Amino acid sequence: FxxxxxxxxxxxxxxxxxxxxxxxxxxxxxxxxxxxxxxxxxxxxxxxxxxxxxxxxxxxxxxxxxxxxxxxxxxxxxxxxxxxxxxxxxxxSSMDVTYSPERLPLASNCAQITEILPTFNPSTVIVALENGSISTWDVETRQLLRQITTAQSVILGMKLTSDEKYLVVATTKNTLLIYDNLNSCLLSEVEIKGSKHGGISVGSSFINGFTLSVNHALSWLEASKDITVIDLLYGWPLYQFHCWYEVTCVQCSPDGMYAFCGQYL
Known part of the structure; x- marks a missing residue:
């Protein structure tokens, strides 16, 4: 050597x-x-x-x-x-381990899995299905721990806050659903609004993305130049950031002090 x-x-x-x-x-x-x-x-x-x-x-x-x-x-x-x-x-070396993946049935029907979130507990995952249900599973015991129904809303994405206190779900109804993660109960539902790059009102646009900070959620629509800031504790919109151009992505600093916005010129 x-x-x-x-x-x-x-x-x-x-x-x-x-x-x-x-x-x-x-x-x-x-x-x-x-x-x-x-x-x-x-x-x-x-x-x-x-x-x-x-x-x-x-x-x-x-x-x-x-x-x-x-x-x-x-x-x-x-x-x-x-x-x-x-x-x-x-x-x-992980390459030195040979094993076969295990299959974990998550539903009795043929609903498609749209999102999987890991948690602090390595054996616990949160799974969203296309029919709007969200389940928390223990993959070692194969037990269903908790289940949420989003009233048949199609789920676009979901995220956990860093302390796993809140589970935030984006739907095709242009709403963010804020859940108490441990108790699987809906705390609030917030509609996301915005305006297009040219100043025209957004009509049929879906939520393009969202991100979480310490106590807030930030979300924006497709082809929109507005970012809605939501207070997770009280479940209401606080204000909107009006960007110069179409918003493409947003990230928050770890302390929640700053939000960094990507734009399409």
């Missing part, structure tokens, strides 16, 4: 690769052939960032070391010497 790293560091990657290929031609050892193929795959990255050599080799060689045992010594050297040059070293 140290020889390989030094060759790359002094700009002799091609010479090192040539030596590995020459060694394979002489010995016909499959480990050398695989190593040469691996080096060609990571060439441009390790030339630019030589310190990543250990991590790149471990990521690619660990999954095959059982079938190519002579690579084990190189991996041991990567593990020993790699941290000298780079602080990012993989401790476990």
């Amino acid at each position: 140290s020889w390989l790293y030094t060759m790359i560091k002094i700009g002799q990657f091609d010479k090192a690769l040539s030596d590995v290929e020459l060694a394979y031609n002489c010995s016909q050892e499959k480990e050398l052939k695989f190593l040469a193929t691996t080096l060609r795959a990571i060439k441009y990255k390790v030339i630019k960032y030589p310190g990543t050599l250990s991590a790149e080799l471990q990521q690619r060689l660990l999954p095959v070391v059982s079938s190519l045992p002579k690579l084990r010594q190189l991996l041991l050297e990567c593990d020993k010497d790699g941290p000298k040059y780079c602080s990012i070293v993989p401790l476990h």
